Amino acid sequence: MSQFALLGKRRFAPFFWTQALGAFNDNAFRNALVMLVAFQMGLGDRTVSLYTNLAPALFIIPFFLFSATAGQLAEKYEKSRIIRYVKLFEIGAMALAAYGFYTHHTTLLLIVLFMMGMHSTMFGPIKYAILPQALKPAELVGGNGLVEMGTQMAMLVGMIAGNSLMLVAGVGPLLASGATIAVAVAGYLASRRIPPAPATAPELKFNWNPFSETARVLAITRADRPVFNAVLGISWFWFFGTVLIAQLPIYTRETLGGDGSVNTLVLTLFSIGTGLGALLCEKLSGRRVEIGLVPLGAFGLTAFGVELYFARHGMAAARGLDWRAFLQAAGSWRVTLDLTLIGVFAGLYVVPLFAYVQARAPREKLSRIIAGTNILNALLIVLAAGFGLGLGALGLDASQIFLAAALLNVLVAWYIFTLVPEFVMRFITWVLVNTLYRVRADGTERIPWEGPALLVCNHVSFMDPLLLMAKLRRPVRFVMYYRIFSIPVLSFVFRTARAIPIAGHKEDPAVLQQAYDAIDAALAAGEVVCVFPEGGLTDDGEIAPFRPGVEKILARRPVPVVPMALRGLWGSVWSRRDSMLRRARLPRRFRARVELVVDAPQEPAQVSAATLEARVRELRGELA
Incomplete structure (x- = not known):
């Protein structure tokens, strides 16, 4: 089933439209406010600068103050009811905004901006914690991809709508007010269709102190090191994206020589690219949580961030180009391609990280971990603003700031991947398997999603564990012949995957006994062993x-x-049909078509080595 089929399912579609309409309104209101203050109230440059710099701060402050409270609410109470209350709050905020737009009451509008920050803060933990409850495990990556795509498109359309409506002569405030109120009402109506999502920690003792609860939430977020490092990766995405988007207006005007239509174009390219990258995750991952895409995304962010600098830097020779004139100018295709691909790799980077957090974090703590993520995201957004302002004060132009962020991405990615080598291990596995084989997997959903299980499989090639690792949807501990741990590259993969070395009784009885003990301990811990x-x-x-x-x-x-x-x-690469000499020269079957067939689980009392052998023979059939 394609991920787009989820848009026809009640368990996903109402939530999707609710969050997309909310993202639209956040951005439509903010941009309408900026247009009103900057172009329609006759304020001086210093006053306009004060308001435009104050606005982002007012929107982000609630993430620091109320994220921990929002995480508690999402754990303790049924989520769809909270969403409806949040959407009613949004309607009230937009009604106040309409009065502020009409009367040009800037103080009231700034209060509403703070309220919309609260709206996003309260919705954030629910937004990602509700997905594992509503979706099947195989749908998690596709669902996250759709949410990310919908959010990006809604934000983009909201920015354009807020700007355009407010600038309509004479009736701009009325049009902006009507649109934001209508969208808020539509979001509430959509939220009423969201199916119930039961509380995951109804016994949770509520802590009303935002400061002590923030400390507690951050401690919960840090408790699982791999999850926390995925959270750091998500926060870095917000840092990188904030630096990019904050510099785009200056980059458009000074480096590209474009007007407002070119700024809209480059924003559109980045947003569309991010949406495409998010949607590609399901296809590239085989509908599983594939964190091997994260290093690929990080590489692409740096590669095309550097390429964007070389595509166009320095001051533009001409100014005031509209989007048509810009596209016709020499070299513009490189800029448009680079911005689009930065977006694509951003989607490939962030969607698997969110899915990884959702899949690995305990259900009863997920909302609070998402709340902790939002706190760190807000911190990194503030640091990104300081990063851009600081480099600008040192005399760097927008293209040089892009280059600095792209190069800094190398250091951050290296740090995260050093802390969690599983990311790199999954990337190596993903590249090797998808380079050497074309794999069709059938029945992988039959492997239990929770609890221990023992997988048994025939052994055809040295690449079998990597192939299985790439296609099975749960982490698997493989029992491997101990000498394979010395093979370059594969050794890193198997050790990082916590494979269990084993030897024959005559070779090394101590290693054999240690293997049995390790297998038993893994199964006792609820893991899957192959x-x-x-x-x-x-x-x-x-x-x-x-x-x-x-x-x-x-x-x-x-x-x-x-x-x-x-x-x-x-007969494929790394099977024993060919000698090592022949494999080193020319593979007999490069990009071989192979299949993995998974049977239903069997009760341990009903199986033996002989019956399992017979069943595996039957599953394999005549195709060796």
């Missing part, structure tokens, strides 16, 4: 007899057993 019961790679393409080790594992720890079979790998 074994290859043949005891080695096939020499002729046929399945060898299964050894009794699988029975010893189940006798010690009875868990569900999932038979699996790999098809079409015999």
Whole structure:
């Protein structure tokens, strides 16, 4: 099923439109306010500068003050009811904004801006915590991609609408007021269709002190190191994006020589690119949480950030170009392509991180972890503003600030990936498998989403664990022949994936016993373990007899057993059909078509090495 099919499902569509309409209104109101203050009230430059710089601060302050409270509410109470209250609050805020627009009451409008910051603050933890409740695990990446795409498009259209409506001569304030109130009402009506999302921690003791609760929420966010580093990656995305968007107006005017229509064009390119990247995540990840896309996204942000600098830097030779004249100018295609691809790689970077946090964080703490994420996001947004202002004060122009951010991205990405090598391991696995094979997986949803399970599979090539790792939707502990840990690249992958080394009884009985102990401990901890019961790679393409080790594992720890079979790998790269010399020269079957077939779980009391061997043979069929 395509991710777009979710837009026809009640468990997703009303929420999608509710959050998109909210994102539209946030941006429509903010931009309408800026247009009113800057162009229609006859204020001096200093006063306009004061208001335009004060506005972002007023919007971001609630994220520091109320995110922790919002996280508690989302954990303790049913989420769809909270959403309806938040949307009613938005209607009231837009009604006040209408009066402020009509009377040009700037103080009231700034209060409304603070209220809209509260609106976004309260909605944030619910926005991402409700998805794991509403979606199946296989839909999580696609759902996040749609939400990110919808948010980007709604923000873009909201910016354009707020600017355009307010600038209509004579009736701008009325048009802007009518539009924002209508959208707020539409958002409330959509929210009434959201199915109930039960509280995940109804027994939670509510803490009304925002400061002590903020400290507690940040501590919860830091508790799981891999999740926290994913959160840091998300916050870095907001830093990078804020630097980019904040510099775009200056970049448009001074470096591109464009007018307001060119600024709208470059914003549109970045937003469309981000939406496309978000949607691509489901296709590239195979509908699983694939954090291997995160290093790819980080690489793209740096590569095309640097390329954007070389595409156009310095002062423009001509000024005041509209978007048509800009597109016809020499070299403009590079700028448009770079901005679009920065957006694409931004989507590839951030969507898997959100899905990873949702999949790995405990359900009963997810809303508070998202609240902690929002606090850190707000901090990084403030730091991004200071970063841009500081480099500007040092004399750097917008294109040089883009270059600085792109190069800084290398250091930040290196830091995060050093702390969590799983990101790089997944990237290597994703690249190797998708380069060497074309894989069709059938039945992977049969593997239990929670609790321990023992996977058994035939063993055809050295790449089998990587192939399975790339296609199975839960992290798997593979039991590997201990000498494979010395193979370059693969050694890093298997150690990072916490594979379990094993040896034959005659080779090293101590390693064998340690392997059985490690398998039992992993299953006791609720993990998934995969074994290859043949005891080695096939020499002729046929399945060898299964050894009794699988029975010893189940006798010690009875868990569900999932038979699996790999098809079409015999004769591919790294199978034993060819000698090492031939594999080094020319693979026989590059980009081989292979299949993975997964059977339903079986009760441990009903299986033996012989019955599992027979079932795996049946699953594999004639295609070796």
